[in-house]
Amino acid sequence: MTAHGKVQEVYERLSKDDATKPDVVIGADTMVTMDGQMYGKPKTPEHAFEVLQMLMGRTHVVYTGVVIKYGEKEVKFTESCKVKFGKATPAQIQAYVDTGEPLDKAGGYGIQGLGGNFVESIEGDYFTVVGLPMYRLSVALCNLFDYHIE
Structure with missing residues (x-):
């Protein structure tokens, strides 16, 4: 489900009752791209291993x-960040996959968790890789509520 789909689903579900109707709903979705291919959450541990390798x-x-x-x-809005992975052995990749962490992360890794051990460098906003670009979100919320940041 996309960020827009997530927001719509949550808004509609909570809006059924005026007591729980939300003022603001925020949704985000993250994808990894390389060589013209897009990678979301891996479907299986084997798929996670292949993507990580x-x-x-x-x-x-x-x-x-x-x-x-x-x-x-x-x-x-959309934000992007370049991430460079170092090298790892198949045994190191498999040990990470065996933790289960890769299965609910775009590209099969969580930079904020054990997957961060594979990251050699990033060019851009760390929180974009985590899945919620906080600075850009803060600016958007301030602008939405007419509290403009210069």
């Missing part, structure tokens, strides 16, 4: 799309 020693781009719904208004 392919990322080793190379640079990929992480995109996080964010949607903010405030009443009838919607704000959408």
Whole structure:
């Protein structure tokens, strides 16, 4: 499900009852891209291993799309960050896959968890890779509520 789909689903579910109708709903979705291919969450441990092995020693781009719904208004934006992985042995990759962490992370790794051990460098916002670009979100919320940041 995309960030927009997540926001719509949550807003509709919570709006069924005026007591729980949300003022603001924020959704985000993250994808990893390399060589023209997009990688979301791996479907199996084997798939996670394949994706991670392919990322080793190379640079990929992480995109996080964010949607903010405030009443009838919607704000959408996308941020990107380049991530370079160092090298790892198949045994190291398998040990990481065996933790289960890769299965709910785009590209099969969590930079904020054990997957961060594979990251040699990043070019861009760390929180974009985590899955919620905080600075850009803060600016968007301030602008949405007419508290503009110069």
